[in-house]
Amino acid sequence: MNKSKTEHYKIAIVGAGIMGRLLAWRLLCDGHKITLFDKDPVEQGDAAAFTAAGMLTPFSEIETAESLIFEMGMQSLTLWPDYIKQWQANVGYQNTGSLIVAHGSDRADLRRFNQRLFSQQNLKPLIQHYQCVSLNAQQLQQKDPELAERFDSATFLANEAWLSPTKVMAVLAEKLQQQNIQWHSNCFIQSLSGNKVNTSSQSYSFDKVFDCRGIGAKSDWSTLRAVRGEIIKLYAPEVSIKHLVRLMHPRYRLYLVPQPEHHYLIGATQLETESCAAITVRSCLELLSAAYSLHSGFAEANLIDSRVNVRPALNDNLPKVLTKNSLIRINGLFRHGFLLAPAIAEEISYWLQHNKTNKFATLFCEDK
Known part of the structure; x- marks a missing residue:
C-alpha cells in the first residue's frame, strides 16, 4: 500500500457501515494506524449499507438534491473505479448508464x-x-x-453506475483484515469523549476518533x-x-x-x-x-x-462533518451513502494531512 508523507495518527473509527469501512481503508492507505469498533458482526449487521441499492447516479439526483450532493457524487463516480482496482475484486460494478x-x-x-x-x-x-x-x-x-x-x-x-453493496462491504472487511487492523466487532459503545472510546468493558485512547455510526449516533446528535x-x-x-x-x-x-x-x-x-x-x-x-x-x-x-x-x-438532507478537538463526527449521508462516502473519505484524508479543507469546505462545521 502506498503511504503518503504525513503525520501518522492512531485513529479509532466507530461504526463499520460503508462510511466507516471506506474511511478506514482510505486512512490506512495514508499510513495511519486504524482501529474499528462496531456493534455488529463483521460479516453482517444493521448498517444502512446492507439495505442499499448501490447507485452511483449524481446526474439523476440533480432534480431533488442540493448541488453539494452532485459535486461530491461526481468525485465519487471517479473514485470508485480506483478503489476497485486497488482491491482487485468483483463488487458488481456496472457503468452502462x-x-x-x-x-x-x-x-x-x-x-x-x-x-x-x-x-x-x-x-x-x-x-x-x-x-x-x-x-x-x-x-x-x-x-x-x-x-x-x-x-x-x-x-x-x-456512465452513471451501480455496484453491489453486500459485495463491497464483504470485500472491504476482507481487505481491512488482511492489513491486520484491529476490529472490535459485537462491541457496545457507551460513549465517545474527546480522544477516548468507552465500551462496556474498557476505555481506549487515540489521537483521533471518528464517529461514523449513522443513526446509531442519534443520542449524540440531536438533529439527526x-x-x-x-x-x-x-x-x-x-x-x-x-x-x-x-x-x-x-x-x-x-x-x-x-x-x-x-x-x-x-x-x-x-x-x-x-x-x-x-x-x-x-x-x-x-x-x-x-x-x-x-x-x-x-x-x-x-x-x-x-x-x-x-x-x-439531517434537517437539510446534506452530510456534515462536526469537529471538536480530537473527536470528528461524520453523519447525514441520507440515501446517498455509496454515492458520497468516497468523496468524504478523500476530503477527510486531505484535512488530516493539511489541516484544512480541500474541495468541500461547507461539509465541515465546528461542534461547539
Whole structure:
C-alpha cells in the first residue's frame, strides 16, 4: 500500500457501515494506524449499507438534491473505479448508464427534469463529457429494446453506475483484515469523549476518533433523524433490462437496478419513521405495480426478498462533518451513502494531512 508523507495518527473509527469501512481503508492507505469498533458482526449487521441499492447516479439526483450532493457524487463516480482496482475484486460494478423514463401522465415531470439538467450552463461541459442525452423512440429502441415497448422517449445518463453493496462491504472487511487492523466487532459503545472510546468493558485512547455510526449516533446528535427505505429483490427470467432505470412518479422516483442472472432490485420509498418493521402491503403493492408498468415480464417474477432499514439524515438532507478537538463526527449521508462516502473519505484524508479543507469546505462545521 502506498503511504503518503504525513503525520501518522492512531485513529479509532466507530461504526463499520460503508462510511466507516471506506474511511478506514482510505486512512490506512495514508499510513495511519486504524482501529474499528462496531456493534455488529463483521460479516453482517444493521448498517444502512446492507439495505442499499448501490447507485452511483449524481446526474439523476440533480432534480431533488442540493448541488453539494452532485459535486461530491461526481468525485465519487471517479473514485470508485480506483478503489476497485486497488482491491482487485468483483463488487458488481456496472457503468452502462441510467435511463430516466415516464409514463404519459407523468411526462411533465420528465420535461422538468430535462429542463433542469440541460439548462444549467455550468453543467454543459460535464453533460457533453458524460454523454447525457434525450432519446427518441428509435434511439431508445437501440439502447434498451425492452423499455421501448412501453416508452417512446427517455433521458440517457451515460456512465452513471451501480455496484453491489453486500459485495463491497464483504470485500472491504476482507481487505481491512488482511492489513491486520484491529476490529472490535459485537462491541457496545457507551460513549465517545474527546480522544477516548468507552465500551462496556474498557476505555481506549487515540489521537483521533471518528464517529461514523449513522443513526446509531442519534443520542449524540440531536438533529439527526431516521428515514425509512424499502427495497424488493425480484427474479424475472422474462426481463432483460440492462440499464439502471428511474421511473418518474407523482409521489416518488422509482429505481430498478439490474443484477446478475435476471435479478433486479426495485425501490423508491422514503418514509419519515424510525420503524424497521417488515415492508408494508402498500409499499409492496406500489413497488411491484411500478415494476410491472415498466415491463410486463415482471408479472411472472418471483419475489426473492424484501428489506427495510433506516438511513441517517439531517434537517437539510446534506452530510456534515462536526469537529471538536480530537473527536470528528461524520453523519447525514441520507440515501446517498455509496454515492458520497468516497468523496468524504478523500476530503477527510486531505484535512488530516493539511489541516484544512480541500474541495468541500461547507461539509465541515465546528461542534461547539
